[in-house]
Amino acid sequence: MALLQISEPGEAPEPHQRRLAVGIDLGTTHSLVATVRSGASECLPDEKGRVLLPSIVRYAADGAVEVGYDAQDRAADDPANTIVSVKRFMGRGVADVAKYGALPYRFVDAPGMVGIETAAGLRSPVQVSAEILRTLRVRAEASLGGELAGAVVTVPAYFDDSQRQATKDAARIAGLNVLRLLNEPTAAAIAYGLDNASEGTFAVFDLGGGTFDISILKLTRGVFEVLATSGDSALGGDDFDQAIAVHWRVTHGLADASGRDTRRLLGAARAVKERLSEAENADAPVTLSWGQQLQLGLTRREFEEITAPLIQKTLGPTRKALRDAGLSVAQVDGVVLVGGATRMPHLQRAVREFFRREPLVNLDPEQVVALGAATQANVLAGNRKAGDDWLLLDVIPLSLGLETMGGLVEKVIPRNSTIPVARAQEFTTFKDGQTAMAIHVVQGERELVSDCRSLARFELRGIPAMVAGAARIAVTFQVDADGLLSVSAREKTSGVAASVVVKPSYGLTDDEVTQMLRDGFDHAQDDRDARALAEQRVEAEGLLAAIRAALAQDGDLLAPGERAALEAGLASLDAARRGTDHRALKSAVEALNRLSEPFAARRMDRSVQRALAGRRVDEVPVK
Amino acid sequence: MTPDFSRNHFELLGLPVAFSVDAAALDRAFRDLQGQVHPDRFASASEAERRVAMQWAARANEAYRTLRNPIDRARYLLGLKGFDTAEESNTAMPPDFLMQQMEWREAVEEGRARHDAAALERLRGEIEAARADMHALLARALGGERNYDAGCSLVRKLRFLDKIEAEIDEAVETIHETRA
Numbered sequence: 001m002a003l004l005q006i007s008e009p010g011e012a013p014e015p016h017q018r019r020l021a022v023g024i025d026l027g028t029t030h031s032l033v034a035t036v037r038s039g040a041s042e043c044l045p046d047e048k049g050r051v052l053l054p055s056i057v058r059y060a061a062d063g064a065v066e067v068g069y070d071a072q073d074r075a076a077d078d079p080a081n082t083i084v085s086v087k088r089f090m091g092r093g094v095a096d097v098a099k100y101g102a103l104p105y106r107f108v109d110a111p112g113m114v115g116i117e118t119a120a121g122l123r124s125p126v127q128v129s130a131e132i133l134r135t136l137r138v139r140a141e142a143s144l145g146g147e148l149a150g151a152v153v154t155v156p157a158y159f160d161d162s163q164r165q166a167t168k169d170a171a172r173i174a175g176l177n178v179l180r181l182l183n184e185p186t187a188a189a190i191a192y193g194l195d196n197a198s199e200g201t202f203a204v205f206d207l208g209g210g211t212f213d214i215s216i217l218k219l220t221r222g223v224f225e226v227l228a229t230s231g232d233s234a235l236g237g238d239d240f241d242q243a244i245a246v247h248w249r250v251t252h253g254l255a256d257a258s259g260r261d262t263r264r265l266l267g268a269a270r271a272v273k274e275r276l277s278e279a280e281n282a283d284a285p286v287t288l289s290w291g292q293q294l295q296l297g298l299t300r301r302e303f304e305e306i307t308a309p310l311i312q313k314t315l316g317p318t319r320k321a322l323r324d325a326g327l328s329v330a331q332v333d334g335v336v337l338v339g340g341a342t343r344m345p346h347l348q349r350a351v352r353e354f355f356r357r358e359p360l361v362n363l364d365p366e367q368v369v370a371l372g373a374a375t376q377a378n379v380l381a382g383n384r385k386a387g388d389d390w391l392l393l394d395v396i397p398l399s400l401g402l403e404t405m406g407g408l409v410e411k412v413i414p415r416n417s418t419i420p421v422a423r424a425q426e427f428t429t430f431k432d433g434q435t436a437m438a439i440h441v442v443q444g445e446r447e448l449v450s451d452c453r454s455l456a457r458f459e460l461r462g463i464p465a466m467v468a469g470a471a472r473i474a475v476t477f478q479v480d481a482d483g484l485l486s487v488s489a490r491e492k493t494s495g496v497a498a499s500v501v502v503k504p505s506y507g508l509t510d511d512e513v514t515q516m517l518r519d520g521f522d523h524a525q526d527d528r529d530a531r532a533l534a535e536q537r538v539e540a541e542g543l544l545a546a547i548r549a550a551l552a553q554d555g556d557l558l559a560p561g562e563r564a565a566l567e568a569g570l571a572s573l574d575a576a577r578r579g580t581d582h583r584a585l586k587s588a589v590e591a592l593n594r595l596s597e598p599f600a601a602r603r604m605d606r607s608v609q610r611a612l613a614g615r616r617v618d619e620v621p622v623k
Numbered sequence: 624m625t626p627d628f629s630r631n632h633f634e635l636l637g638l639p640v641a642f643s644v645d646a647a648a649l650d651r652a653f654r655d656l657q658g659q660v661h662p663d664r665f666a667s668a669s670e671a672e673r674r675v676a677m678q679w680a681a682r683a684n685e686a687y688r689t690l691r692n693p694i695d696r697a698r699y700l701l702g703l704k705g706f707d708t709a710e711e712s713n714t715a716m717p718p719d720f721l722m723q724q725m726e727w728r729e730a731v732e733e734g735r736a737r738h739d740a741a742a743l744e745r746l747r748g749e750i751e752a753a754r755a756d757m758h759a760l761l762a763r764a765l766g767g768e769r770n771y772d773a774g775c776s777l778v779r780k781l782r783f784l785d786k787i788e789a790e791i792d793e794a795v796e797t798i799h800e801t802r803a
Contacts, residue, residue: 019667150666179666223654319799323792380666391658418688420662422681480677481662546669593670600671604679607659611652612637 019149021179021381022140023187023373026129026153026167028087028210028236029340031055032367033136034374035144036383041191041371044143052366053139055209057131058082059120067135079104079263081119085238086132088210089114089125090170091162099234101242104262113166126170133174150179152377154369156211157183158231158317158397160443161455161485168482179380181482184208185215186226186394187372188338192363193219200333201227203321205351205359206369207314208339210236214318216325216332222390228324228416229397230317235310237273237341243307244269248296260289268296276300277343304346311350318354324416335359340366393418400477400485403440403449405430412477415445419483424476426492433465437473441487460489533582540577540589544570547596550603557602569595631703632686642700642765644690653687694781697761697774706771708778720780723753727787735794738801743791750791754784 023041025032030052034043043051050069058071059081066074075082083105089097094109106117115122133153141147153171155164164181171178185204192198198219206213213231217224245265249255254265268284275282276298283297322329335351337359342348351359363371376392378384395418401411402425412425429437437460444452463471472492479485547570555563569592576588633640636652658664660679665672689695698708716724727750734743757777764773 180663316796316800319796376663380663382667389658391654391661392663393657393661418684420677420681421684422678423685478677478681481680542667543669546667546672550669550672596669597671597675600669600675603672604660604675608635608656608679611656611659612635 018383019381020140020144020146021150021152021374021377021383022136022144022148023152023182023370023375023377024133024136024154024171024176025184025187025370025373026087026133026155026170027055027369028085028208028238029055030209030366031132031136032370033140034367034370035140036374036378041374041378043367043370044140046139053132053135055087055132056082056084057086057128059118059123061119063120065120065131067131076260076264076267079260080106082263083116083118083123083128084263085210086125086128088234088238089116090129091160091164091166092125096234101246102262104258104260113162126166127173129167129170130173133171133176137174137176148176149381150177150377152180152182152187152373152380153178154182154184154187154373155483156206156208156231156233157185157213157215157226157229157394158211158233159483160233160398160453161400161483162453163233164483168484178482179377181484182373182376182392183213183215183226183229183394183483184211184369185213185229185338186217186224186392187370187376188336188363188368189215189217189219189224189372190375190392191368191372192336192360193217193224198334201325201327201331203318203332203335203355204338205314205318205335205342206231206338207341207347208236209341210234210238212236212314212317214314214321216321216327223393224390225393226395226418227327228321229395230321230324231397232313232317235313237339239310240273240307240341240344241266241269243310244273244298244303247298247302247306252294252296254288258289264288265296272296272298273303273344276303277345300345307346311347314347315350315354329355332357337361338365338368394481394483395419396421396479396483398443399445400441400443400455400479401452402427402475403442407449409442409444409447409449409452412475413479417479419479420481422476422478424474427473427475428469429463429466429471429473430468432468434468434471435463435465436461437463437489439475439487439489441477441485455485456487458487458489460491463491464494466493529582533580533585536582536585536589537577540573540585543589543592544573544577547592547599550596550599554599554603554606557606558599562599566595566599632689632699635683635686636690638690640700640703642693642697642762644696646691649687649690653683656683693758693761694778694785697765697778697781700765701771701774701778704771706775708775710779710782713775713779716780716783724783724787728790731787731790731794734791735797738798740795740798743795743798747788747791750784750788754781757781757784 022033022035032043032051032053034041045051046053053068054072056068056071056075058066058074058078060066071082075084088100092114094107094114097107097114108115108117108122110124113124115124137148151171153167155167168178168181185206188204188206189202199221200219202217202219204215204217211231211233212235213229215229216227218227248265264286268286271284272282281297281299283295286294286296288294332355335355335357337348337351342365348359395416396413397415399411399415400413401409404410410425413421413423439458439460440449440454441456442449442452443455446452460473463473470493473489474492475487475489477485477487558566573588573592576585579585636649636656638644638649638652657680660676660683662673662676662680665676689699701708727746730746731743734746757780761774761777764770764777
């Protein structure tokens with residue numbers, strides 16, 4: 001639960017009051033939390049001084065949940081209940097996770113997203129991720145000495161809408177107020193760019209535990225503009241472990257090894273892989289479930305041979321990103337390596353050969369994403385210093401479109417569009433008298449619907465009966481600053497407002513999130529009501545403070561009558577927040593939000609005027 | 624409530640309504656505007672303000688995207704003058720341009736068949752030169768000459784150049800993948 005700091009009633013919050021905000025890198029293998037203290041970003045350690053939290057969650061039969069190193073220690077003994085690399089399952093179905101090969105979990109084909117049967121019952125990847133995020137929240141709150149006002153959570157740039165929505169849901173279940181979902185390479189660029197005061201065009205090459213991103217950014221004074229991004233959301237350091245394990249299975253005749261042995265082989269593979277970054281050869285002892293003891297080894301040369309195809313897989317997206325940015329290799333001023341997997345010497349060599357320059361590695365590749373996210377969180381929470389005026393312009397990684405006749409995709413928003421973005425496309429009816437239309441939203445670059453990811457299906461009903469081709473149905477796609485999509489449809493000619501707003505099918509409904517929140521807090525009804533009331537009070541306080549600050553700044557935009565109406569709205573919300581009915585308080589918050597909309601619009605008009613001021617218009621505008 | 628979006632893209636960015644655009648002024652105007660309206664500036668504001676900020680930022684992005692790209696800018700400007708470039712419906716091209724199209728297409732196919740990335744890059748250079756010529760013609764047609772029909776025809780030709788360049792990209796990528 002996010003708590004804003006509260007000032008005396010009637011007073012605007014102190015401008016110098018800092019709000020506690022963190023950046024969280026929710027990684028495939030490790031996760032981190034960072035914050036800005038005394039002007040610098042730093043990662044927060046656990047009580048033993050470790051900043052990395054292994055992204056591993058174990059559900060014990062007695063109901064206990066272990067996260068991090070404790071869970072890691074048990075992974076080999078209890079593989080089915082110890083969820084490793086859960087990020088790979090976020091927003092994915094059973095068919096998607098099958099591609100990862102032998103995994104020691106009991107997957108369940110749950111609607112929308114795969115489920116995992118554990119000793120504690122069925123768990124969604126969203127809930128597993130929420131356990132990791134909750135652990136980091138608790139760590140941060142203990143370290144900072146208060147509740148968090150908000151968090152920036154990073155996602156791979158190449159994550160599609162389902163994966164982003166799942167991540168945001170996980171953060172909400174973990175009790176975090178998500179200020180923004182931030183793309184990992186962009187976060188790294190912030191940390192790197194602000195640290196080095198860099199200018200120019202940079203490529204951020206981010207190979208993490210389970211995902212690969214390549215982003216091309218232009219850094220000009222105070223602006224981080226992502227020109228293009230590409231990647232593979234199912235390629236990472238884990239695949240290198242898998243390749244080693246597969247190699248050993250073949251060379252040692254271990255084809256029948258069980259789930260428990262799979263986890264042991266993967267553990268040994270990771271240890272060997274990490275040592276091969278320094279040494280020419282490495283080995284690790286493994287005891288298999290039937291008691292057999294093996295010394296499994298590998299030379300660096302063998303490792304490079306068996307994983308060469310994985311290295312090659314990073315270059316296709318890299319070429320694509322450059323092409324989409326309209327740049328050649330020679331026009332790139334610097335290459336930044338991010339993610340633990342970029343420590344591998346043959347990976348560094350491939351990047352060096354491709355870009356024909358030495359990659360930059362002067363920030364810890366495992367911490368840089370969390371550090372950048374913390375910097376962004378600090379700004380979004382309102383702790384901006386004077387002159388600390390930078391701007392972030394990111395893009396969507398994959399095109400968004402609709403299914404049209406014949407199973408073809410009509411793209412509505414192309415990949416690499418700067419977000420937020422809104423675009424409408426008009427469609428019409430196919431048959432005389434058609435009164436409903438099926439709308440299927442997809443994401444991807446291919447021309448056939450069957451080759452793209454299905455995000456949502458909904459029906460627009462109540463179209464007035466007309467001859468075929470006469471109806472004008474505007475389907476509007478809107479992608480917000482988190483990269484999340486919402487779609488609405490409306491028939492225009494009739495004035496009949498038939499409009500639907502959908503959330504992608506992998507997203508959880510508010511009810512499901514509430515249910516998962518409840519599952520996490522085994523409390524009585526009264527406690528839940530008290531919690532809901534506390535949350536609504538925070539919401540109300542925030543809104544009151546925001547509108548009072550806006551009135552103080554731009555109150556002159558309102559006529560006396562309008563101002564009086566808004567003041568009355570403030571007073572009535574102020575009264576409602578003293579009551580104990582959380583539902584009444586929620587509707588009061590919504591009412592004041594609606595009431596303040598025209599004021600918000602006028603304030604923004606004034607901001608736009610301010611931006612235009614000082615510039616001249618040489619020609620009479622065309623009407 | 625929808626914000627007041629009555630300004631056209633040029634007005635929104637404080638630029639003269641013309642095909643020739645000062646790229647540096649466009650970049651500066653866009654950044655100034657996003658600096659005022661971007662949702663990151665309103666992360667702690669009321670829900671109403673966050674929504675308006677998102678709408679304005681999307682509007683600013685759309686204006687910038689349109690004006691930055693010469694074809695989009697020309698099409699938009701023609702639309703403001705009441706002309707439809709009819710790229711989907713009007714596929715008629717002058718015979719000499721049709722001949723040129725066929726030659727380019729054949730060159731792409733040949734480069735693809737022979738796995739000759741260098742030849743494809745040379746072809747790209749040729750097309751870029753043709754593009755630069757058309758931009759100059761477009762600036763005249765939409766400027767002093769006010770020949771909007773010629774402008775529409777040039778936009779249709781430029782659209783074709785985009786398609787051919789996409790084919791070159793695809794052929795070059797195929798060559799890279801077979802090498803890998």
